[in-house]
Amino acid sequence: xxxxxxxxxxxxxxxxxxxxxxxxxxxxxxxxxxxxxxxxxxxxxxxxxxxxxxxxxxxxxxxxxxxxxxxxxxxxxxxxxxxxxxxxxxxxxxxxxxxxxxxxxxxxxxxxxxxxxxxxxxxxxxxxxxxxxxxxxxxxxxxxxxxxxxxxxxxxxxxxxxxxxxxxxxxxxxxxxxxxxxxxxxxxxxxxxxxxxxxxxxxxxxxxxxxxxxxxxxxxxxxxxxxxxxxxxxxxxxxxxxxxxxxxxxxxxxxxxxxxxxxxxxxxxxxxxxxxxxxxxxxxxxxxxxxxxxxxxxxxxxxxxxxxxxxxxxxxxxxxxxxxxxxxxxxxxxxxxxxxxxxxxxxxxxxxxxxxxxxxxxxxxxxxxxxxxxxxxxxxxxxxxxxxxxxxxxxxxxxxxxxxxxxxxxxxxxxxxxxxxxxxxxxxxxxxxxxxxxxxxxxxxxxxxxxxxxxxxxxxxxxxxxxx
Amino acid sequence: xxxxxxxxxxxxxxxxxxxxxxxxxxxxxxxxxxxxxxxxxxxxxxxxxxxxxxxxxxxxxxxxxxxxxxxxxxxxxxxxxxxxxxxxxxxxxxxxxxxxxxxxxxxxxxxxxxxxxxxxxxxxxxxxxxxxxxxxxxxxxxxxxxxxxxxxxxxxxxxxxxxxxxxxxxxxxxxxxxxxxxxxxxxxxxxxxxxxxxxxxxxxxxxxxxxxxxxxxxxxxxxxxxxxxxxxxxxxxxxxxxxxxxxxxxxxxxxxxxxxxxxxxxxxxxxxxxxxxxxxxxxxxxxxxxxxxxxxxxxxxxxxxxxxxxxxxxxxxx
Numbered sequence: 001x002x003x004x005x006x007x008x009x010x011x012x013x014x015x016x017x018x019x020x021x022x023x024x025x026x027x028x029x030x031x032x033x034x035x036x037x038x039x040x041x042x043x044x045x046x047x048x049x050x051x052x053x054x055x056x057x058x059x060x061x062x063x064x065x066x067x068x069x070x071x072x073x074x075x076x077x078x079x080x081x082x083x084x085x086x087x088x089x090x091x092x093x094x095x096x097x098x099x100x101x102x103x104x105x106x107x108x109x110x111x112x113x114x115x116x117x118x119x120x121x122x123x124x125x126x127x128x129x130x131x132x133x134x135x136x137x138x139x140x141x142x143x144x145x146x147x148x149x150x151x152x153x154x155x156x157x158x159x160x161x162x163x164x165x166x167x168x169x170x171x172x173x174x175x176x177x178x179x180x181x182x183x184x185x186x187x188x189x190x191x192x193x194x195x196x197x198x199x200x201x202x203x204x205x206x207x208x209x210x211x212x213x214x215x216x217x218x219x220x221x222x223x224x225x226x227x228x229x230x231x232x233x234x235x236x237x238x239x240x241x242x243x244x245x246x247x248x249x250x251x252x253x254x255x256x257x258x259x260x261x262x263x264x265x266x267x268x269x270x271x272x273x274x275x276x277x278x279x280x281x282x283x284x285x286x287x288x289x290x291x292x293x294x295x296x297x298x299x300x301x302x303x304x305x306x307x308x309x310x311x312x313x314x315x316x317x318x319x320x321x322x323x324x325x326x327x328x329x330x331x332x333x334x335x336x337x338x339x340x341x342x343x344x345x346x347x348x349x350x351x352x353x354x355x356x357x358x359x360x361x362x363x364x365x366x367x368x369x370x371x372x373x374x375x376x377x378x379x380x381x382x383x384x385x386x387x388x389x390x391x392x393x394x395x396x397x398x399x400x401x402x403x404x405x406x407x408x409x410x411x412x413x414x415x416x417x418x419x420x421x422x423x424x425x426x427x428x429x430x431x432x433x434x435x436x437x438x439x440x441x442x443x444x445x446x447x448x449x450x451x452x453x454x455x456x457x458x459x460x461x462x463x464x465x466x467x468x
Numbered sequence: 469x470x471x472x473x474x475x476x477x478x479x480x481x482x483x484x485x486x487x488x489x490x491x492x493x494x495x496x497x498x499x500x501x502x503x504x505x506x507x508x509x510x511x512x513x514x515x516x517x518x519x520x521x522x523x524x525x526x527x528x529x530x531x532x533x534x535x536x537x538x539x540x541x542x543x544x545x546x547x548x549x550x551x552x553x554x555x556x557x558x559x560x561x562x563x564x565x566x567x568x569x570x571x572x573x574x575x576x577x578x579x580x581x582x583x584x585x586x587x588x589x590x591x592x593x594x595x596x597x598x599x600x601x602x603x604x605x606x607x608x609x610x611x612x613x614x615x616x617x618x619x620x621x622x623x624x625x626x627x628x629x630x631x632x633x634x635x636x637x638x639x640x641x642x643x644x645x646x647x648x649x650x651x652x653x654x655x656x657x658x659x660x661x662x663x664x665x666x667x668x669x670x671x672x673x674x675x676x677x678x679x680x681x682x683x684x685x686x687x688x689x690x691x692x693x694x695x696x697x698x699x700x701x702x703x704x705x706x707x708x709x710x711x712x713x714x715x716x717x718x719x720x721x722x723x724x725x726x727x728x729x730x731x732x733x734x735x736x737x738x739x740x741x742x743x744x745x746x747x748x749x750x751x752x753x754x755x756x757x758x759x760x761x762x763x764x765x766x767x768x769x770x771x772x773x774x775x776x777x778x779x780x781x782x783x784x785x786x
Contacts, residue, residue: 084749087537108752112538193624201644203730253733255643256622265624393536394751405734408645423558427751430536 038070039326041319044086045100046079046311047152050277054346062333069326071098079105079311080204090114090318097319098327100151100311103139103384104208107391109314110147111434116315117145121328131353132335139384140312143439148314149335150352152274152343155306155375155382156209158296159261159279160268162289164194173268173293176300177216177241180268184250187267196250198266199242199407200257207399208309209270211385212295214238215305221399222388225442226428226435230388230399231414231421237298239413243406253407262286270295272309273375276348280371292374294381306378307385310349341365350375392427399424524765530758537754549759558735559743559760566719566739568650569657573721574714576658581665581710582703586695588666589673599670603663610660610723617656618643618728646736649729653737656724661717665710672706673699705779712775719768740764 047055052075059073076082079102086109089095101109109115122129129137129146136150160173168187174180184196200209207221214220219234229235245251254260257269262282271279276292283290297304313334315327333339337356344351345365351357357376366373389396402420405411435442531549535542553559588599605613620627621642629639642652676699684694722741725731731738731746738746741764748757 080750087749087752091537108536108538112536114538201733203732253641253644255733260624263625393753394746397746397750401732401734404732408733430534434539 038068039322040070040072041098041323041326041330042096043071043073043098043100043327043330044076044082044096045073046076046082046102047100048075048077051347054343058334058339058343062330065333067329067333069329071330078204083108086114090316093318095316095318097316097323098313098331099316100313101148102311103309104204104390104396106140106148106312106314107431108393110142111431111438113438114317115147116317116319116324117147118149118315118328119146121315121325122146125328125332127328127332131337131355133350133352133354133357133379135308135379135382135384136312136352139308140314148312149331150310150312151334152310152347152349153308153312153352154273154310154349155308155378156205156212156270156295157273157276157374157378158268158293159258159271160291160293161261161264161266161283162291164267164288165291168267173291174296175294176297176302177213178299180296181241181244181248181250184245185248188250190249194265194267195252196267197245197252198254198257198260198269199245199251200269200271201253201255201400201404201407202257203400204396205257205270205272206403207389207396208272208307208385210238210242210399210403211389212270212304212306213241215307216295216302217241217298218303221386221395222424222428224387226387226391226432228388228421228424228428229386230402230424231417236413236417239403239406239417241298242403243410243413246407246410253404258282262290264288273348273350273372274310276371290371292371294374294378305381305383308382309385344372348372350379388424388428391431392424393431394427395424398427527758527761527765530754531762533755533758535754536752538752542754545755549755550762552756553759553763561735562738562740562743565650565735565737569654569721569737569739570715570718572650572654573657573661573718574711576654577661577665577714578707578710580658580662582669584662584666585669585673586699588670599667602666605660606663608660610721611727613660614656614724614727617652617659621652643729644733646734649733649737653725653728656728657718657721660724661714665714668710669703669706672703676702708775708778712771715771716768719764719771740767 043059045052045055055075056073059071063070074096076085079100082099082101083105086095086099086101090109090112095114106115121127132149133153136153137146140146140148140150158173164187165171165173168183170183174183180196187196188194200206211221214230214235217234217238219232219236219238220229221235222228222230242251246253252266254266254269257266258271258275258279259282260266261269261271262279262285264286280290295304295306313331315324315331319327334343335352337351337353337359340351340353341356341359341361343349344356344362351362356362366376384390389399392398398420402416405416406413432442530542532544532546533542534545534548584602588595588602592598619625623629623639623641623644626639626642628642632639640648642648680698680702681694684698689697719739720741721739722745725737725739725742726745729737731742740760744757744760744764747753747760751757
């Protein structure tokens with residue numbers, strides 16, 4: 001099937017209609033119904049283009065239901081813009097009621113007390129929390145409270161050009177970086193400017209993608225108590241691998257990795273599941289077979305892990321109780337089995353409910369589009385990013401700059417990560433102080449320690465499949 | 469009630485005889501120069517106070533505090549934010565990038581703007597159309613043109629790659645390499661600013677008296693000599709104006725960098741205003757962002773004072 005923007009929107013509209021027809025009983029809490037008129041809430045998100053249109057279709061679908069809640073969605077250009085504007089809005093009293101916030105940006109709002117713990121609303125509405133995929137659920141929990149729930153979740157994947165790999169004698173992407181490095185020179189042709197791997201330098205992707213590589217090499221950016229570890233041997237070994245790809249000439253730094261892959265200039269790249277639709281369309285247009293695979297381990301048979309990404313929904317703590325309840329009603333709709341299925345199929349994000357992954361609609365979709373399955377299969381080894389990236393304001397950018405220095409300046413990883421560690425240390429201290437002020441100590445009380453650490457790669461990398 | 473005739477003929481003798489003592493007092497007050505001055509100035513003063521002076525004062529206060537925008541209190545930290553910046557290698561890298569960007573963008577604007585103006589000052593066919601084309605980028609959105617340039621710079625499928633291949637040259641990694649990324653943002657800025665500089669230079673060229681050229685010709689000056697000895701010195705104040713406005717423009721240049729490079733790679737294209745944005749809104753460090761803004765303010769103040777002094781001298785000289 002050709003996954004064009006038009007077909008995605010059409011299918012979203014169709015699924016939206018199907019959702020309405022077979023919708024679960026979305027009912028507004030009593031507090032809303034008693035008012036006798038609709039409660040209007042505002043919802044901020046960072047989805048534009050086809051995704052923004054799909055989300056607006058979901059919002060329109062909700063507004064057409066008789067729930068007593070009307071939602072006005074306001075799209076910003078990115079997760080970062082949502083966060084920037086929310087900071088401003090919290091200051092001047094114009095904050096929305098519900099926000100789709102990046103997993104890398106929510107923590108500061110927790111520390112400032114801007115997020116409403118959802119436990120009471122979950123209990124009073126009978127929201128099925130247990131059905132939410134555990135890795136995602138745990139990420140939004142802290143100090144025994146559920147602060148946000150997953151919505152548009154993704155993981156990094158290896159995207160690869162199966163035709164190029166086949167020409168080099170490979171049926172699938174290697175399960176370890178060591179094996180990939182062995183074949184990488186044969187995937188490279190400097191005359192045609194085709195390289196084995198495009199190492200992405202896209203701003204908000206670099207540190208996230210490298211997180212999985214770091215874990216594979218036994219390293220970490222930090223621990224759950226915000227001790228900085230990026231200058232220790234594991235992360236440095238991952239940096240050495242990136243540097244090796246540049247120095248040996250089979251890898252290159254690219255500000256648009258998935259586009260280069262889609263245009264046939266790279267045999268592989270690491271990118272988010274969220275760009276699966278776009279990359280599939282590019283591969284289709286270029287005329288090659290696209291494959292997706294787990295993030296590899298460092299050595300054959302070694303442990304592998306990948307970070308979760310994307311965004312979740314939280315209710316703003318300063319909103320009046322009536323609007324908080326209304327926002328939760330809309331959140332419940334967004335996270336229903338049917339809606340999460342629609343959203344996942346339209347965007348490439350993962351369904352957030354176990355029941356959605358196992359639903360006939362999703363199983364049929366996976367059968368027709370096996371590339372979409374890879375991220376779901378990778379979930380057992382998925383966990384939240386290290387705290388230095390997600391808790392420290394600017395932490396993601398500091399780490400990303402360091403990695404980019406290795407890629408574009410061939411800088412020594414140990415040297416770079418020592419500098420990065422010093423910078424992170426300075427920025428982390430105020431966060432530690434805030435956590436202690438809020439919780440009394442730095443002991444991990446929720447994410448990310450709740451998810452198991454790197455797991456041996458028992459499952460082979462996903463079978464390569466065609467884009468169509 | 470005041471009769472209609474009095475209203476329709478203010479200032480007439482009839483009116484003067486019917487003015488009440490109270491109206492007369494009001495007129496006296498309004499005749500006072502100070503009151504009149506305040507009346508004219510007050511609306512602007514109020515607006516400037518709210519939108520310029522107060523934010524400036526508040527920014528000074530923030531630059532001496534530490535605040536993440538979310539906590540209710542903003543502890544006073546004295547000059548700590550400035551100390552942090554001045555002892556940070558990253559900050560000095562940003563100052564270096566700002567200087568390179570400014571010199572490159574201003575130099576390019578002056579040279580190419582003057583060249584374009586000299587060309588447009590000739591009697592050419594389609595001159596009006598060409599003038600409009602050169603000026604058009606000035607009016608376009610920086611974000612929109614940056615998106616277009618992103619694809620022009622693409623080293624694999626971009627327009628520049630195609631054009632360079634005609635002469636057998638491989639495309640450099642325009643946006644992927646720190647040095648080339650700086651070149652790229654300068655190219656885009658100059659392209660966008662070219663029309664403005666050209667229009668100013670064109671006005672300057674057309675203001676040079678023709679008899680100067682005729683006299684030079686009579687004296688046997690060739691085209692290069694006429695340019696060197698007549699055109700260039702006669703454009704003195706224009707050079708100055710284009711340079712100062714371009715310097716202030718580049719120091720405030722944000723949209724192109726935000727869209728095209730995001731300040732990267734490796735902070736190579738992070739200028740002072742982008743750094744201020746990063747510190748404030750990405751790192752949520754209002755104090756450090758405010759301190760960075762104060763430094764930018766100081767730099768721009770110096771440029772403005774120099775401009776003011778020199779233009780004042782030129783005016784007196786004229």
